[in-house]
Amino acid sequence: QVQLVESGGGVVQPGSSLRVSCVASGFTLSSRVMHWVRQAPGKGLEWVAGISNDGSNEHYPDSVKGRFTISRDNSKDTLYLEMNSLRNEDTALYYCAREGGSSGKAPYFDYWGRGTLVTVSS
Amino acid sequence: DIQMTQSPSTLSASVGDSVTITCRASQSISSWVAWYQQKPGKAPKLLIYKASTLQSGVPSRFSGSGSGTEFILTISSLQPDDSATYYCHHYNTYPITFGQGTRLEIK
Numbered sequence: 001q002v003q004l005v006e007s008g009g010g011v012v013q014p015g016s017s018l019r020v021s022c023v024a025s026g027f028t029l030s031s032r033v034m035h036w037v038r039q040a041p042g043k044g045l046e047w048v049a050g051i052s053n054d055g056s057n058e059h060y061p062d063s064v065k066g067r068f069t070i071s072r073d074n075s076k077d078t079l080y081l082e083m084n085s086l087r088n089e090d091t092a093l094y095y096c097a098r099e100g101g102s103s104g105k106a107p108y109f110d111y112w113g114r115g116t117l118v119t120v121s122s
Numbered sequence: 123d124i125q126m127t128q129s130p131s132t133l134s135a136s137v138g139d140s141v142t143i144t145c146r147a148s149q150s151i152s153s154w155v156a157w158y159q160q161k162p163g164k165a166p167k168l169l170i171y172k173a174s175t176l177q178s179g180v181p182s183r184f185s186g187s188g189s190g191t192e193f194i195l196t197i198s199s200l201q202p203d204d205s206a207t208y209y210c211h212h213y214n215t216y217p218i219t220f221g222q223g224t225r226l227e228i229k
Contacts, residue, residue, distance in 0.1 A: 045158075045166065045209055047218040061123075061217040095165055101172075106213040108156035110177065112165035 002026040004096045004113030011119045016086055020116050022079040022096030030054070030074035033099040033107060036081045038092035039115070046092075049081060050099075050107065064090075086120045093117050124148050124212055128221030136229045140198040143224045145210035147191045154214040155193045157186055160223075161206045169208075170195065202228050 008020035022034075035050040049070035050059040058070055069082040079096055093115040100110025125148040135141045145155065153173035158166035168177045170186040173193055183204075185196045197204055205228045210221040 044223045045211070045220040047220070050216075059216050100168060100177075103152070103154040103213050103215070105215045106154070106218050108168065108171045108211060108213045109158075109166075110168050112167075114165055 002098065002111045004098065004111060006094060006096050006113045006116035009094065009116035009118045011121060012086055013122055014087055014120055016120075017082070017084045018086065018118060019080055019082045020094055020118065021081075022113055024077045024079065024096075024098075027098075029072070029077045029079070033102075034070075034072060034079045035097045035099060035107065035109065036070060036079075037095045037097050037109070037112070038090075039095065040089075040092045043092075048094075051079070083118070086118075088120050091118060091120045123217055124151060124214060124219060126210055126212055126219055126221040128210055128224055130224060131222065132225045132227070134227045134229055135200055137200055137202060139200045140196060141200065141226065143195045143197075143208055143210075143226075145188075145193045145195075145221045147193070147212055147214075150190045151212045151214035153189045154212055155186070155188070156211045156213065157184075157195045158209045158211065159204075159206045160209065166209065197226075200228060204228060 003025045006022045051070045067085045071080045095115045096113040097109035098111040099107040127146045155173045157170040160166040174186045207223045
């Protein structure tokens with residue numbers, strides 16, 4: 001069955017960098033557009049990045065554009081999120097999510113991992 | 123950016139009741155809305171996409187309707203397991219945004 005397993009979260013200081021990963025199994029990663037969605041403690045959901053099947057196209061909201069970079073290694077069935085210049089407000093549970101379908105412009109998500117917690121604090 | 127305004131923020135109902143949750147988009151988004159269920163400590167689960175299409179494996183007690191700017195999630199014959207937070211999400215275009223969530227309590 002489809003599984004997405006995130007890792008790499010931790011406690012970091014403001015201004016620092018962190019890379020989180022997501023290993024996919026149960027499907028061929030290269031066949032799917034993939035995304036990261038985060039959830040601050042006790043808060044709602046916020047989409048933070050998306051990447052095309054082959055890694056040639058990326059999308060970000062303004063809140064993270066220029067600081068976060070999504071990438072993938074299909075040979076390793078792994079999705080990444082590199083986060084730089086981290087801020088207190090980036091503290092959240094970061095979910096890896098698989099695109100289930102789209103409007104032709106943007107996706108909905110059919111499978112999610114369990115998340116990895118990133119805490120930005122001095 | 124398209125904003126999704128979800129209401130109510132909390133809801134309390136009894137087993138066997140029916141409830142509705144509404145999401146309003148700040149501009150027309152055709153039928154490009156999905157609904158998710160999230161239980162505490164768990165990842166969101168897709169319930170409905172394209173406003174009214176039920177995801178495989180989701181009970182038929184869940185239904186969605188709407189188009190344009192107003193969308194409704196209806197849960198009929200409430201079960202104790204339906205206690206969760208529900209989110210709408212538009213995917214008309216980037217950036218994707220979610221509603222603020224509706225916490226459903228089963229009395």
